[in-house]
Amino acid sequence: MSPTPIDSRQRGFLDHVVYVLGENPITAIAFALFALIVCVALFGPALAPYDPMESNAARALEPPSADHWFGTDNLGRDVFSRVLVATRLDLMISVAAVALSFVIGAAIGSAAGYWGGWIDAVTGRFVDTIMAFPLFVLAMGIVAAMGNTVENIIYATAIINLPFYARVARAEVRIRRDAGFAQAARLSGNTDLQVLAFHIFPNALPPMMVQISLNMGWAILNAAGLSFIGLGVRPPTAEWGIMVAEGANFVVSGEWWLAFFPGLALMCAVFAFNLLGDGLRDIFDPRQRT
Amino acid sequence: MTPGTQTMFLDVQDLSVTFSTRRGIVNAVRGVTFSLAKGETLGIVGESGSGKSVSSYAVMRILERSGRIAGGQITFDGIDLSSLTNREMRELRGREISMVFQNPRAALNPIRKVGHQIEDVLRRHARATRSTAKAQAIDALKAVRIEDPEKRYNAYPFELSGGMCQRVVIAIALACDPRLLIADEPTTGLDVTTQKVVMELLADLTKSRGMSSILITHDLGLAAEYCDRIVVMKDGQVVEAGDPKALFADPQDPYTRRLIRSTPRPGAQIGDLVEPPVPSPTRPVLGAPLLEVRSLRKVFGHGAEQSVAVDDISFDIREGETLGLVGESGCGKSTTSSMIMRLLDPTSGEILMDGRTMTDVPAAKFARDPRRGSLQMVFQDATDSINPRFTARQAISDPIRRLTDEKPAGRVEELAAQVGLPEALLDRFPHQLSGGQKARVGIARALASRPRLLILDEPTAALDVSIQAIVLNLLAELRADLGVSYLFVSHDLHVVRLLCDRVIVMRKGRVVEEGATESIMRAPTDPYTRSLLDATPIPPAALEPQGIGPERHSQATV
Structure with missing residues (x-):
C-alpha cells in the first residue's frame, strides 16, 4: 500500500528500458528515429519554413540549397516543408489502419484460438478469403469501389492487415489456453471471457507488438503506394506517395530531389517501425526483466 | 601428462566456470575437483543451482555462449581437454565421450526417423558406411533392448513413449562405443517403473562395455543404488565425496546431512525432514x-x-x-x-x-x-x-475478489503469513521468485x-x-x-x-x-x-538420533 514498491517497480522498468536500448544500439536508433517521426508529425506545420502549398514559379525546380534544403518542385514549392507536413497525414493513416486491424484482428483471432470449434472454422475461412487476394490489388479495389477518401484508405489498409493479427492472436492464445495459469484463473472464479481478456491475452501481447510495429511500416508503404498510383490522397495535398509519384517524372531530367527526399522519409519511417518491433518485444516481455 | 594424472581416466582439477550476465559475472562452478577411474560410475548429486550439470557441460565443452571455463584443468585419458581445438573436441564428443540428457523428447529431432538419427552419429564418426549404417543402427536399437527394432527403426520420436525415447537417446549415445558416458538426470520425468528399466539398462551396458560413467542426479536414492562413488555439490563447490555407503551412513558435511534428512524415506515422519526436526503436525479428526x-x-x-x-x-x-x-x-x-x-x-x-x-x-x-x-x-x-504478468499480490487477490466478499487488502497479507511468504515479496513477478516461493504463492x-x-x-x-x-x-x-x-x-x-x-x-x-x-x-x-x-529407489537413511530401526526393517523388506 505504501508507494515504495511501485516506485521501485517503475525504476526497474526504466532501468530495463535503458538496458534493452544499451544492449542493442539498433533498437536505440529505431527509437530515436521513431521519436523524431512523432515530433515531426505533431509539430510539422509549425516547423516547416515555408507554406507547403505556396507556389513560386520564379524558383521552380531549384536543387537543394541553403534556402530550400530539399530543393523546390516544378511549381516552386519547398520540398522540405512538404515532406515535414506530409508526415502527419501518413502517420495518421497508418496508425489508424493498424489500430483498427489490431483491435478487430485480435478479437477475432483470440476468440478463434480460445473457443476453437465452429468459431475457429468460420473466422479461419474468412481470413483465408482475404488472404487469397493479392493484398495490394484488394486495397486498390476497395478504395476504387468505396471512393477516393482518406477514410477509405484507412479501411482498405486495415482490412488487408487484419489476417496477420488474427493469425498471430489465434496462435498465441491457443498455446496458452490450457496453460497452468489459465486453469488457475478458472479455479479463481474467472469466466471464460475473463480468463481470455485478463489472463491469456496480456501474455499474447509481446509477439503482437512486433506485428504491430512491422505492420506500421507496411501500412505507410501501402498508403503511399495507393497515392502513388493515383488512388487515395490527391494532389496538391502533401503526401509522400504523391510526391514520389510526381517527382518521378523529373528524375529523368536530372531533378532527382523531388522524388528522393519524400522517398527517403518513407524509407526512414518503414525502417524505424520494422526495427522498433524487436525492441518493443524485449521491453514488454516481463520474463526478459531478470 | 604428468605421471600422477595418468592413473585417472577423467581428472577434473580445480575447475571454475563463470557466466557473464547482465548482473555481472556469476561463478557457477568454483574450484571443483573430482576424478573418475576406468569402469567406474561416479554420481554427482546436488540441488538445482549447485553446478552439477554445468561441471559436466564444461567437461564436454558445451557451455552456452555466456559461459566460460575460467580456470582449472580437465584431463581425459591423458589429454588436456582445454588444449584441444573445437574441431578436435567435436571429434571427441560422441566418439569418446557421450551424453544423455534429461528430456529425451527434446534431445531427439522430432521430424527424423529414430533409425536415421542413429545412422547420423555413426556416419559422422565414420563408424559406418552407407551400406552398413542401417544394420548397425538396428543393432544399436537391439542393444538398448527395444523390441522389434526393424520396425522401430522407422518410427518418429512422437510415436514412442518417454521411456522408449530415452532408450533411443541412449542408443545414440552408445552407438560409437564411447569410453565415457555422462547422464544428466536421465530418468527425471519418467515413471518409476520406466526409471528402473532405464537405469538397469544403463548400468548393464556401461558394465558390459567397460565404460566409465557420470550420473548427475538430484535423487539420492538413485545415486546410492547405481554409483560406485558420489560427489555432493552445493553452490558450485564440492562439499563431500566418497563411497555412497560410507557417505550416507556417516555424512561429514552439514549440507549432506541436511540433504539426506530432507529426502522422504521409509521410516521418517514428515517433521523429521526439516532441520531441526519438528514434531509432525497432528492429523485432523475425520468428519463426515x-x-x-x-x-x-x-x-x-x-x-x-x-x-x-x-x-x-x-x-x-x-x-x-x-x-x-x-x-x-x-x-x-x-x-x-x-x-x-x-x-x-x-x-x-x-x-x-x-x-x-x-x-x-x-x-x-x-x-x-x-x-x-x-x-x-x-x-x-x-x-x-x-500468470507471468501478475505480481504475487495480484495472483493471490484474484480469487479473493472473484469468489469471496472479502477485501484483498489485509487478506493477502494474512494468507502470505499463513504460507510463510515474506510480505516484501508480494510485489514481485513470478520470475523474480524462487521455486519454493512460487509454490507458496500457489x-x-x-x-x-x-x-x-x-x-x-x-x-x-x-x-x-x-x-x-x-x-x-x-x-x-x-x-x-x-x-x-x-x-x-x-x-x-x-x-x-x-x-x-x-x-x-x-x-x-x-x-x-x-x-x-x-x-x-x-x-x-x-x-x-x-x-x-519395487521400482522406487530407497533413499539411504543416515544415522539418526531417533530410533527408526524396527520400522525401517519392515519397510526394507517391502
Missing part, C-alpha cells in the same frame, strides 16, 4: 464424507479413435482426510482431478459434495457456482500456473477462497528436496490448522506415505488398489502396486 465420486467415467474422442481415460472409478473423501491418488503417467489421475475440480465434464458418473451433486452444473458454468471457492487446486508446476492462492477440498497435483515434483520438505510440512500444518481435506496426486510413494491417510492406486483409468497408506506400503495386494514399490 465431503466428496463422493460415483462411477466416474471419461472417454475422449469418437468412434474408432475413442480412448477411455477414466473407467468407472468411485471413492470418498471425508472431511479432514488426505487421500493419495497414485499412478504413473497416463493412468488417468490428472483427468480424474480435473473432473473433480470441475474443469472437465465427465462422460458419465457423478461427483457429490456434501451429498449434493455437482455434475449438474457444466464445467464451463462452474466458475460462477457458489461452490467454486470450496474446491481449489495447487498445481504441479508453480511457474506455469502463475498454495496461498488456492487457500484464498477458504476451500474445503484442495487437490494437490504433485505440488512438490518440481522442487528440490530441501524445499519439498518445507512445503510438505507447510501443507501438513495447514491441514491441521484449517481442517481442509486433501486429494494428493503423486507418483512418489515416499511422499504419499508422509501425508496421506488412505491411498488409491490407479492404472489405465481403473482403481487397482485402495486402502490405508501404511497397509498398502507394507503389504500391497495388487501386483502393479508391488511393482511400483
